[in-house]
Amino acid sequence: GENVGLHLPTLSVQEGDNSIINCAYSNSASDYFIWYKQESGKGPQFIIDIRSNMDKRQGQRVTVLLNKTVKHLSLQIAATQPGDSAVYFCAERRGQFGGGSNYKLTFGKGTLLTVNP
Amino acid sequence: DGGITQSPKYLFRKEGQNVTLSCEQNLNHDAMYWYRQDPGQGLRLIYYSQIVNDFQKGDIAEGYSVSREKKESFPLTVTSAQKNPTAFYLCASSATGIGYTFGSGTRLTVV
Numbered sequence: 001g002e003n004v005g006l007h008l009p010t011l012s013v014q015e016g017d018n019s020i021i022n023c024a025y026s027n028s029a030s031d032y033f034i035w036y037k038q039e040s041g042k043g044p045q046f047i048i049d050i051r052s053n054m055d056k057r058q059g060q061r062v063t064v065l066l067n068k069t070v071k072h073l074s075l076q077i078a079a080t081q082p083g084d085s086a087v088y089f090c091a092e093r094r095g096q097f098g099g100g101s102n103y104k105l106t107f108g109k110g111t112l113l114t115v116n117p
Numbered sequence: 118d119g120g121i122t123q124s125p126k127y128l129f130r131k132e133g134q135n136v137t138l139s140c141e142q143n144l145n146h147d148a149m150y151w152y153r154q155d156p157g158q159g160l161r162l163i164y165y166s167q168i169v170n171d172f173q174k175g176d177i178a179e180g181y182s183v184s185r186e187k188k189e190s191f192p193l194t195v196t197s198a199q200k201n202p203t204a205f206y207l208c209a210s211s212a213t214g215i216g217y218t219f220g221s222g223t224r225l226t227v228v
Binding site: 034036041044045046049089091103104105108109 | 218
């Protein structure tokens with residue numbers, strides 16, 4: 001079936017290193033992707049998004065890369081800090097609810113990033 | 118500041134009880150959503166609402182009910198028919214063309 005998944009359920013890095021979190025998606029019709037960060041006991045927070053007509057987008061210390069050929073999404077975090085420790089989810093937009101103007105996101109299971117001091 | 122508020126943060130339910138989780142937003146978003154999160158699982162959609170007085174079942178609606186009488190509010194009731202209600206519940210809202218804004222969640226435990 002169609003799903004959004006992650007290659008690595010856990011990732012451990014040293015403080016100051018760069019982190020790369022991967023996500024595979026299976027629906028070639030998905031047109032919008034989002035990365036969320038979720039700290040323990042809290043709700044997910046928006047990090048960065050990218051539309052399918054782009055292959056790269058940069059934010060502050062974060063970069064999202066989209067490879068539509070292989071249906072792959074990645075989140076790169078530069079100079080990872082202890083505060084970056086969290087679960088990171090990718091989400092894809094596959095279509096709209098009942099044709100309305102809002103949309104449905106489907107979420108992957110998440111990758112736990114641990115930053116070692 | 119605009120945001121989305123869930124309450125309570127922790128909730129305990131006895132067997133056979135119905136409990137209601139609150140979700141309020143002041144972002145003027147039309148759409149609101151309820152997700153369930155279990156350890157090691159992704160977010161699973163319980164119910165969603167695109168407009169006041171309208172809501173639809175998501176992927177795991179059995180044992181849950183919702184109402185949407187006001188744009189700002191989308192309460193979720195976990196009924197006694199939900200046999201495994203222990204989970205982390207997340208409410209979200211969205212406007213057209215942008216990502217979801219999530220609340221801070223309610224952790225429900227059956228005692």
